[in-house]
Amino acid sequence: MYLDHAATTPMRPEVVAAMEPFSSDVFGNSSGIHAVSRKAKNALEEARERAAAVIGARPLEIVFTSGGTESDNLALKGAVFNPTPRRGVVTAATEHEAILETADFLKRIGMPVTIAAVDGEGRVPPGEVAAAVSGDTAVVSVMLVNNETGTVQPVAEIARAVKEADPEVLVHSDAVQGFNSMEIDVDELGVDLLSLSGHKFGGPKGCGLLYVREGTSLEPVQHGGGQELGRRSGTHDVAAAVGLATAMELAAAERGRFREEIAAVRDAFRSLIRENFEDAVPNTPAAGSSPHHLNIRFPGVSNQILLMRLDQAGISASAGSACQSGAATVSHVLEAMGLSPDEARECVRFTFGWTSSGDEAEVAAKTVVDLAGELR
Amino acid sequence: MKALVAMSGGVDSSVAAGLMKERGHEVIGVTLKLWSGPGGEAPTAGCCTVSDAEDARRVAGQLDVPYYVLDYTEEFGGGVVERFVSDYASGRTPNPCIECNRTVKFDALLSNLDDFDCDVLVTGHHARIEMGDDGRPVLLRGRDADKDQSYVLSMLGRAQLARLRFPVGDLTKTQVRAVAAELGLRTAGKPESMDICFVGRRDYRSFLRDRAPHAFAPGTIVDTDGRRLGDHDGVAGFTIGQRRGLGVATGEPRYVVDIDPDTATVVVGTRDRLGVSALQLSAISWVAEPAMGAVTAQYRAHGEAVGATLEGPTLIFDTPQEAVAPGQTVSFYRGDEVLGGGLIAAAVA
Numbered sequence: 001m002y003l004d005h006a007a008t009t010p011m012r013p014e015v016v017a018a019m020e021p022f023s024s025d026v027f028g029n030s031s032g033i034h035a036v037s038r039k040a041k042n043a044l045e046e047a048r049e050r051a052a053a054v055i056g057a058r059p060l061e062i063v064f065t066s067g068g069t070e071s072d073n074l075a076l077k078g079a080v081f082n083p084t085p086r087r088g089v090v091t092a093a094t095e096h097e098a099i100l101e102t103a104d105f106l107k108r109i110g111m112p113v114t115i116a117a118v119d120g121e122g123r124v125p126p127g128e129v130a131a132a133v134s135g136d137t138a139v140v141s142v143m144l145v146n147n148e149t150g151t152v153q154p155v156a157e158i159a160r161a162v163k164e165a166d167p168e169v170l171v172h173s174d175a176v177q178g179f180n181s182m183e184i185d186v187d188e189l190g191v192d193l194l195s196l197s198g199h200k201f202g203g204p205k206g207c208g209l210l211y212v213r214e215g216t217s218l219e220p221v222q223h224g225g226g227q228e229l230g231r232r233s234g235t236h237d238v239a240a241a242v243g244l245a246t247a248m249e250l251a252a253a254e255r256g257r258f259r260e261e262i263a264a265v266r267d268a269f270r271s272l273i274r275e276n277f278e279d280a281v282p283n284t285p286a287a288g289s290s291p292h293h294l295n296i297r298f299p300g301v302s303n304q305i306l307l308m309r310l311d312q313a314g315i316s317a318s319a320g321s322a323c324q325s326g327a328a329t330v331s332h333v334l335e336a337m338g339l340s341p342d343e344a345r346e347c348v349r350f351t352f353g354w355t356s357s358g359d360e361a362e363v364a365a366k367t368v369v370d371l372a373g374e375l376r
Numbered sequence: 377m378k379a380l381v382a383m384s385g386g387v388d389s390s391v392a393a394g395l396m397k398e399r400g401h402e403v404i405g406v407t408l409k410l411w412s413g414p415g416g417e418a419p420t421a422g423c424c425t426v427s428d429a430e431d432a433r434r435v436a437g438q439l440d441v442p443y444y445v446l447d448y449t450e451e452f453g454g455g456v457v458e459r460f461v462s463d464y465a466s467g468r469t470p471n472p473c474i475e476c477n478r479t480v481k482f483d484a485l486l487s488n489l490d491d492f493d494c495d496v497l498v499t500g501h502h503a504r505i506e507m508g509d510d511g512r513p514v515l516l517r518g519r520d521a522d523k524d525q526s527y528v529l530s531m532l533g534r535a536q537l538a539r540l541r542f543p544v545g546d547l548t549k550t551q552v553r554a555v556a557a558e559l560g561l562r563t564a565g566k567p568e569s570m571d572i573c574f575v576g577r578r579d580y581r582s583f584l585r586d587r588a589p590h591a592f593a594p595g596t597i598v599d600t601d602g603r604r605l606g607d608h609d610g611v612a613g614f615t616i617g618q619r620r621g622l623g624v625a626t627g628e629p630r631y632v633v634d635i636d637p638d639t640a641t642v643v644v645g646t647r648d649r650l651g652v653s654a655l656q657l658s659a660i661s662w663v664a665e666p667a668m669g670a671v672t673a674q675y676r677a678h679g680e681a682v683g684a685t686l687e688g689p690t691l692i693f694d695t696p697q698e699a700v701a702p703g704q705t706v707s708f709y710r711g712d713e714v715l716g717g718g719l720i721a722a723a724v725a
Binding site for chain 1: 444
């Protein structure tokens with residue numbers, strides 16, 4: 001049973017089918033002048049239009065990237081290194097490593113970086129973000145949905161507060177984990193930059209996009225042949241772009257089902273665990289969280305041993321973050337929410353997705369309770 | 377039987393896993409992540425490096441067994457590394473690999489075998505466990521005398537041995553490599569690691585300098601009559617019996633014969649001052665029953681076992697030994713059988 005959909009989720013068959021021609025017949029380099037290239041170029045631009053339409057953007061505001069991490073890097077570094085004199089970054093303590101490590105790099109080379117604290121549910125108050133903005137701030141970055149806990153951040157409010165404090169500041173949101181369940185319209189969110197990653201919602205790995213509001217000045221991270229209006233050089237992966245756009249349309253059409261059916265699966269799973277392991281403490285907030293995350297603490301249970309035993313029992317889950325070696329590390333997200341390192345080592349993340357079913361979740365919950373009870 | 381195999385990424389533990397699988401047991405491979413640098417990075421040299429974990433993962437893949445990396449950096453950093461640093465700072469010469477076996481590898485894995493839902497813990501140590509006459513397990517030296525690792529296992533007790541397996545202990549290193557090649561394991565020709573895993577290829581003194589600057593209070597080097605011969609920049613840089621790098625010019629070879637951390641004094645003397653006739657031991661443990669009287673004793677990882685007599689916490693050598701450093705482990709034997717071990721608290725001239 002696969003309960004790690006926030007790590008990655010299976011590709012949708014329609015996506016696989018849509019990509020197929022670009023792995024064989026339509027092989028052209030989209031930047032050439034001849035017919036073979038034109039065929040690829042047309043497919044690429046059609047994918048761009050479709051992707052833009054899903055998030056209420058204009059086609060040329062879409063920059064295809066290799067995924068969420070690259071999009072986040074481009075958003076932050078691009079805003080800091082652009083020709084405007086502003087150099088600062090404001091972000092939050094529970095952001096993904098793609099943001100926090102990029103911010104840390106910028107700090108190491110002398111850029112002013114402010115990391116806003118979060119409350120016990122992992123939420124960052126809009127007022128605090130706005131208060132951290134100064135005349136030197138280039139970009140504010142707050143994620144839409146936290147990858148470990150599912151906590152939804154008030155991105156629209158934050159964008160409003162920041163723009164009120166200083167309209168020159170760019171607002172970025174890593175929306176990688178929010179796309180499955182939340183209606184995303186870049187104008188309603190009020191963001192200038194927004195990251196998405198294809199494989200989190202049924203698209204292929206190694207593709208994503210950065211939405212860049214028209215008129216936003218962004219220095220590229222990857223220089224070269226000038227693809228993507230110079231914002232991201234490198235020969236296009238047309239198959240990936242087509243797969244991404246297809247997955248975006250399918251996932252967007254299924255958001256209602258996510259918010260109802262998948263939420264019901266998650267809620268039933270959570271209830272079964274809490275009824276049968278009464279000490280279990282959810283870290284995922286009861287209100288204001290994504291419908292498919294459940295991060296939960298089993299006091300007295302080592303998460304790495306529980307995850308190992310679950311894997312032996314055929315259940316794939318995670319501790320939220322893992323290092324290169326695959327070892328569970330103490331979660332910076334849970335620590336920022338006030339958990340001690342020892343408590344963080346008792347937390348497991350279960351995430352549901354488009355292939356999850358209620359029956360499966362019921363069986364899984366029983367196994368989780370049995371094993372956690374045994375290890376306590 | 378379900379076996380938890382501690383895989384370091386070396387050839388011995390690869391073969392241990394392979395043999396258990398061949399014998400029809402259910403195998404789960406684990407690598408312990410024990411150490412990370414200040415930025416969380418894995419060490420790049422020594423026995424627990426990034427590429428070693430990758431080798432272990434690939435071998436587990438070849439054997440088609442589940443494989444996990446478990447994080448014990450906290451236990452290792454708090455227990456083993458702190459102890460290593462504080463031992464050197466107090467003039468002792470620690471053996472971190474033994475401390476790691478005792479407080480991390482065996483403690484974390486062996487005492488939690490039920491949690492892992494496994495019956496036995498398997499490692500790639502060159503040592504043997506056999507049934508004694510009373511039907512209870514005894515610990516023996518490995519078949520390959522050159523590779524024998526029983527010295528670092530002498531802290532084990534019978535209850536632990538009952539749930540441990542050392543499948544390569546019956547093989548010579550050459551045979552181990554042959555089995556690895558037969559099984560097609562990628563580690564068959566992998567060279568052995570000799571580095572202390574958390575220190576890596578750098579000098580352990582520079583590691584200590586970073587971690588325990590207090591142990592690098594300058595002091596004096598004196599001869600056995602108390603005459604000042606020179607200065608040094610910290611007692612942690614010295615080991616009993618050390619000859620090189622003393623920085624003092626004398627007519628004949630001088631060796632470190634004593635270290636006094638309280639006054640930061642290093643005493644050097646001629647070779648005859650290194651003689652040790654007996655050892656005061658602490659933290660003595662027994663594999664089975666406490667033993668007294670004649671034994672053979674090994675006080676270095678790759679040293680010979682020498683004749684000695686145990687009298688309570690005192691070990692009296694049959695003939696005086698040279699340069700025995702406090703902080704090191706002594707293992708006691710009768711023939712190939714490991715009786716137990718202890719830590720050297722003090723050496724008696």
